[in-house]
Amino acid sequence: MEDSGSRLPARQDFPHLSDAHWATLEKMVSLLGEAAFAGFPNLPAExxxxxxxxxxxxxxxxxAHVSAAAQEAARATMRAEAQSAALASATNTASFAARPTTTKPVEMSVPTFDGKDSDSLVFWVREIEIALSAGQIYDARAQVAFGISNLGGRARAWAMARETATPGYFTSWSFMEQELRSTFLLANVAYRHRCAGRCPRTPL
Structure with a gap:
């Protein structure tokens, strides 16, 4: 909490938190912003x-879930490369053997983000980014289309309302992510505060 722009209390104001607890708290604020800390100092120590x-x-x-998905994608890529290399060897022609091995895109499934207060926007965004990379989806509008295809409920209605009113409204995945955060992230934070003192089904 050394950031000069932060107005969070100092470490010594929370002597009941272990160093591990404090490190996790810093991570929460770093990931979700200062709004994630609102009301925290007023809660009982427990x-x-x-x-x-x-x-x-x-x-x-x-x-662990995302790492497992990434590892599976890597294994699938390695299998594809091995098959391509075996085919190149079987042809026994210099022209074909000289061609570089290409990595085939790997299709990954991503759970939908419905825009519910209990949904985890932060982790959904990360899973989308991993899927875009594994699927080799580099075109800006294709990335936007992939993101929208994994929205549901009021989040999908929100996105389609903007795309319908202004075709091409989301010019890139980066811009779409910013709009999602500004619209739904604070609701995630508020939900977590309402669930203070007990583990929610999903985090922010």
Missing amino acids: QQRARVECFDKYESSLI
């Missing part, structure tokens, strides 16, 4: 610890 532990537990499980 609820503060419980909230930090809930975030840490769910983050670990999501990281």
